[in-house]
Amino acid sequence: MSPSRRCCAVLFARVGATLRTGAAVAAVALGSAGTSTAWGYQPIVNYQLQCMGCHLADGSGESGRVPSIRRSLVRFSEMPEGREYVIRVPGVAQSPLSDEETATLLNWMARNLSDLALQSDFVDYSAAEIRRWRTQPLAQVSVVRARLMSAAATRGAQ
Numbered sequence: 001m002s003p004s005r006r007c008c009a010v011l012f013a014r015v016g017a018t019l020r021t022g023a024a025v026a027a028v029a030l031g032s033a034g035t036s037t038a039w040g041y042q043p044i045v046n047y048q049l050q051c052m053g054c055h056l057a058d059g060s061g062e063s064g065r066v067p068s069i070r071r072s073l074v075r076f077s078e079m080p081e082g083r084e085y086v087i088r089v090p091g092v093a094q095s096p097l098s099d100e101e102t103a104t105l106l107n108w109m110a111r112n113l114s115d116l117a118l119q120s121d122f123v124d125y126s127a128a129e130i131r132r133w134r135t136q137p138l139a140q141v142s143v144v145r146a147r148l149m150s151a152a153a154t155r156g157a158q
Contacts, residue, residue: 040101043108050095050105059113067145073109074116075152082148083125084133093137099127102134 041049048057054066061068076082086092086106095102103125110118138144 040098043105044112046097046101046105047109047113050097051091051109054091059109069109069113070115072145072149072152073106074114074118074122075155076148077106077110077122077125078119079148079151079155082152083129085138085144085148087125087130087133088136088138089141090137093134099130099134102130103127106130 040046055061055069056066059069059073073086076086087102092102092106097105106125110122
């Protein structure tokens, strides 16, 4: 074999080995991506990607179109029917986030976007709770929300 061909053969062998090693590392990384939460986004990033387009950066929404979560999320989260509502609204129920990511995101939102302080007995959303309700998205969102807002106002007056 000529020296130039030998040089090319050695070079291609090295490049091939490097590519095989890179492919193996990528396969391991991608294969474990579905089983590790380390590959997911932080809640703030999930909020930016999944919620902020409508609810805005501070959760204030758009009056008459997209409700604010600043005063309602914590209030709704204190009532069983309110928790069900929060999980069943189409944006939550149909989001591409996993049940665990959704629960983590809702808990982050309650702690970081609410004008209301969390009660000491606040119960975090759980993946099991998300799984239970998200398969039944609400059809009449505004009707249920109005009823819950009324119930929350009555409850707050007590």
